[in-house]
Amino acid sequence: MIDYQNVCKWYGDFNVLKSCSTHVNKGEVVVVCGPSGSGKSTLIQCANGLTPFQKGTITVDGVSVGDRHTNLPKLRARVGMVFQHFELFPHLTVIANLRLAQEKVLGRDKASATEKGMALLERVGLAAHATKYPGQLSGGQQQRVAIARALAMNPVAMLFDEPTSALDPEMINEVLDVMTSLAADGMTMMVVTHEMGFARRVADRVVFMDAGEIVEDTTTEAFFREPESERARQFLSKILQH
Amino acid sequence: MFHGFDYKAITDNLSYLLIDGLGFTLRLTLMAAIGATALGSLVAVMELSRNRLVSGIAVGYVNLTRALPLLLVIFWFYFLIPWVWQWVTGADRPTPVGAFLSALITFTLFEAAYYAEIVRAGIQSLGRGQMGAAEALGLRYPQVLAYVILPQALRNMLPVLLMQTIILFQDTSLVYVLSITDFLGAASKIANRDFRLIELYSFAAVVYLVISATLSAFVRRLQSRIAIVR
Amino acid sequence: MHYNWNWGILFALSPDGNTPYIDLLLSGLEWTVITGVCAWVLAFILGSIIGVLRTLPSHTAERLGFVYVEFFRGIPLIVQLFVWFFVLPDLLPVEWGSWIKQLRNGPFYTSVIGLAFFTSPRVAEQVRAGIQSLAGGQLRAALAMGLTRPQAYRYVLLPLAYRIILPTLTSEMLNCLKNTSVALTIGLMELTAQTRAMQEFSFQVFEAFSVSTLLYVLLNLAVVAGMRVVERSAAIPGTLAKAR
Ligand SMILES: Nc1ncnc2c1ncn2[C@@H]1O[C@H](COP(=O)(O)OP(=O)(O)OP(=O)(O)O)[C@@H](O)[C@H]1O
Ligand SMILES: [Mg+2]
Numbered sequence: 001m002i003d004y005q006n007v008c009k010w011y012g013d014f015n016v017l018k019s020c021s022t023h024v025n026k027g028e029v030v031v032v033c034g035p036s037g038s039g040k041s042t043l044i045q046c047a048n049g050l051t052p053f054q055k056g057t058i059t060v061d062g063v064s065v066g067d068r069h070t071n072l073p074k075l076r077a078r079v080g081m082v083f084q085h086f087e088l089f090p091h092l093t094v095i096a097n098l099r100l101a102q103e104k105v106l107g108r109d110k111a112s113a114t115e116k117g118m119a120l121l122e123r124v125g126l127a128a129h130a131t132k133y134p135g136q137l138s139g140g141q142q143q144r145v146a147i148a149r150a151l152a153m154n155p156v157a158m159l160f161d162e163p164t165s166a167l168d169p170e171m172i173n174e175v176l177d178v179m180t181s182l183a184a185d186g187m188t189m190m191v192v193t194h195e196m197g198f199a200r201r202v203a204d205r206v207v208f209m210d211a212g213e214i215v216e217d218t219t220t221e222a223f224f225r226e227p228e229s230e231r232a233r234q235f236l237s238k239i240l241q242h
Numbered sequence: 243m244f245h246g247f248d249y250k251a252i253t254d255n256l257s258y259l260l261i262d263g264l265g266f267t268l269r270l271t272l273m274a275a276i277g278a279t280a281l282g283s284l285v286a287v288m289e290l291s292r293n294r295l296v297s298g299i300a301v302g303y304v305n306l307t308r309a310l311p312l313l314l315v316i317f318w319f320y321f322l323i324p325w326v327w328q329w330v331t332g333a334d335r336p337t338p339v340g341a342f343l344s345a346l347i348t349f350t351l352f353e354a355a356y357y358a359e360i361v362r363a364g365i366q367s368l369g370r371g372q373m374g375a376a377e378a379l380g381l382r383y384p385q386v387l388a389y390v391i392l393p394q395a396l397r398n399m400l401p402v403l404l405m406q407t408i409i410l411f412q413d414t415s416l417v418y419v420l421s422i423t424d425f426l427g428a429a430s431k432i433a434n435r436d437f438r439l440i441e442l443y444s445f446a447a448v449v450y451l452v453i454s455a456t457l458s459a460f461v462r463r464l465q466s467r468i469a470i471v472r
Numbered sequence: 473m474h475y476n477w478n479w480g481i482l483f484a485l486s487p488d489g490n491t492p493y494i495d496l497l498l499s500g501l502e503w504t505v506i507t508g509v510c511a512w513v514l515a516f517i518l519g520s521i522i523g524v525l526r527t528l529p530s531h532t533a534e535r536l537g538f539v540y541v542e543f544f545r546g547i548p549l550i551v552q553l554f555v556w557f558f559v560l561p562d563l564l565p566v567e568w569g570s571w572i573k574q575l576r577n578g579p580f581y582t583s584v585i586g587l588a589f590f591t592s593p594r595v596a597e598q599v600r601a602g603i604q605s606l607a608g609g610q611l612r613a614a615l616a617m618g619l620t621r622p623q624a625y626r627y628v629l630l631p632l633a634y635r636i637i638l639p640t641l642t643s644e645m646l647n648c649l650k651n652t653s654v655a656l657t658i659g660l661m662e663l664t665a666q667t668r669a670m671q672e673f674s675f676q677v678f679e680a681f682s683v684s685t686l687l688y689v690l691l692n693l694a695v696v697a698g699m700r701v702v703e704r705s706a707a708i709p710g711t712l713a714k715a716r
Contacts, residue, residue, distance in 0.1 A: 048616055072615075074618065076617065077617065081613075081616035083612070083613060089613075089614075089632075091631050091632055091635065100619075101618055133708055135709065136710035150617070309692040310685060311651065311653035311654075311688065314653060314684060317664070412549075413548070415548040415550050416550060418550060439554075439562075440558075443554045443558055450546065451547050458545075
């Protein structure tokens with residue numbers, strides 16, 4: 001579904017991604033982890049062309065992202081993305097947030113966009129808040145709306161960039177629960193997260209990054225049993241101490 | 243397009259344009275900027291005073307001035323200053339005070355309202371901490387203002403104050419309406435005398451542009467330097 | 473100091489024989505408002521385009537916007553008006569030039585255009601600052617949903633940016649209205665010009681200036697009150713309103 005082949009990226013002289021190759025199969029959940037600044041956000045943002053890369057290829061559902069002729073808006077409409085800071089549009093109500101791209105990108109009419117939106121709000125447990133504005137919701141609720149907003153586009157895959165790290169601890173689980181149920185429904189997911197419990201329970205594979213390199217790319221079970229690299233071992237022991 | 247553009251209309255009158263005209267403009271700008279900074283600081287401090295009367299007067303002054311077009315104020319003072327001068331000196335009829343002084347008074351008083359808003363924002367951005375710390379040292383209120391608050395506020399606001407000074411520099415061109423020989427006045431006098439409107443007004447535009455753009459480039463550099471120091 | 477006040481002069485007839493002076497001032501106010509509003513609308517559109525240009529990833533677009541801003545901000549309004557009024561018609565082909573010169577209300581059109589170009593870089597800088605204050609997150613989120621860049625600006629960035637800069641836009645709008653007075657130098661009979669006319673004919677300087685001062689203050693208050701209403705209706709429940 002998502003396929004990275006020797007992807008390289010520089011910011012000026014700074015090599016952010018060093019020949020990264022990995023893949024996410026259809027229906028698979030891949031967790032990406034690694035220390036801060038290792039390039040996780042960059043890697044995931046390359047997948048829908050939000051960040052350009054200089055070398056290598058990425059194909060999403062058979063479409064090459066780096067190709068100049070690729071219609072990026074069209075590609076992005078098929079890949080959902082959820083951000084660390086939610087990025088709901090504060091001037092639109094919750095339901096209008098869900099409708100915007102359905103109407104402007106997919107050309108759905110208002111009635112069916114609303115219907116689809118309400119169904120998804122129901123699913124994330126927020127149907128009662130449809131007419132509120134994002135600023136009137138808690139962080140956890142906002143992030144669930146953001147997930148519903150991405151799902152409204154009927155994406156073939158979902159990208160999550162640290163969806164819970166801006167949340168207060170008591171709100172983390174409500175978001176992880178939604179993600180878990182998505183995974184159970186067979187959604188293809190690529191998730192940057194430090195929630196190792198979630199990774200262990202839900203992920204099929206774990207990708208560990210450090211300093212722009214993919215250091216480890218194995219099954220979840222293998223990663224938690226015995227990481228191959230020293231760096232991954234150190235990272236795990238640090239993060240699991242908490 | 244520039245067929246028949248008569249450069250000589252400019253070059254022949256360069257000393258009149260630059261020394262008499264631009265000299266007047268620059269002197270007026272500089273002195274009014276200094277005056278307006280001083281008066282503006284005073285007004286800003288008054289605005290923040292706990293005394294209702296004092297702050298009321300200052301706020302009223304700022305709001306009234308900012309509601310009026312500069313041109314109207316220029317005319318106001320043009321007619322008002324002779325009367326006030328008569329009152330001050332006890333002369334028996336209103337006496338004109340001279341173009342430069344009249345313009346200087348007008349611009350100082352008018353721009354002070356704008357500088358005051360900038361200085362006030364500068365003071366308020368310092369927060370209560372500095373005030374408290376200085377008072378804790380036993381300084382009296384005027385000393386706190388003079389040695390602690392105002393120097394910081396003015397320094398932090400330096401780029402904005404300079405931007406306002408560029409506006410002041412451009413605004414001085416409005417003394418044209420009083421037939422004063424500032425830079426624009428000089429250009430316009432030659433333009434009309436020699437029928438060289440295109441040459442002289444283009445030249446005026448270019449000179450104003452070069453000076454303003456240079457100053458604004460300087461302000462941008464200053465801003466990025468300050469941003470790094472912080 | 474003994475100035476002879478005579479407020480009755482306001483209702484005395486002006487030299488044209490059938491309009492009282494107060495009506496002259498009011499007609500001046502009308503031109504001030506019409507010119508200011510037309511110029512503002514144009515400046516708002518131009519400024520928004522240039523402001524957006526300055527936030528695009530293209531270096532050329534950014535540069536272009538920068539040059540525009542520096543240019544129209546670097547020349548005093550009165551000089552810009554002189555260039556539009558005296559210089560430009562002579563640079564155009566002869567027929568166009570004379571057509572322009574014979575235009576009825578020529579000073580009005582020239583003032584609107586001159587004032588709009590003078591005001592637009594100030595609007596542009598505000599719009600740019602507004603968009604940049606959103607950082608990259610909102611744009612990225614909009615693009616990630618498949619919106620094109622123009623759509624992202626139209627539906628997300630601009631509606632937010634305008635809300636953020638509303639207070640500064642109000643003061644630019646007031647400046648635009650006040651600046652119409654400079655157009656008296658090219659013959660627009662707006663409020664300050666009519667005040668001068670009244671003073672010259674009636675010799676009652678301070679009555680004329682007091683009344684027009686009052687009219688300008690009232691105009692300011694009206695605009696501020698109007699913008700309050702706009703601000704309140706544009707406030708977003710739960711967010712920006714709180715930050716204000
Ligand atoms: N626009 C940019 N210009 C220059 N360097 C950048 C830019 N964006 C990111 N970087 C650098 O690229 C590296 C990778 O950034 P990235 O955001 O992908 O890290 P990350 O693994 O997501 O970190 P975090 O856990 O903090 O989110 C960092 O060192 C960062 O400083
Ligand atoms: Mg990141």
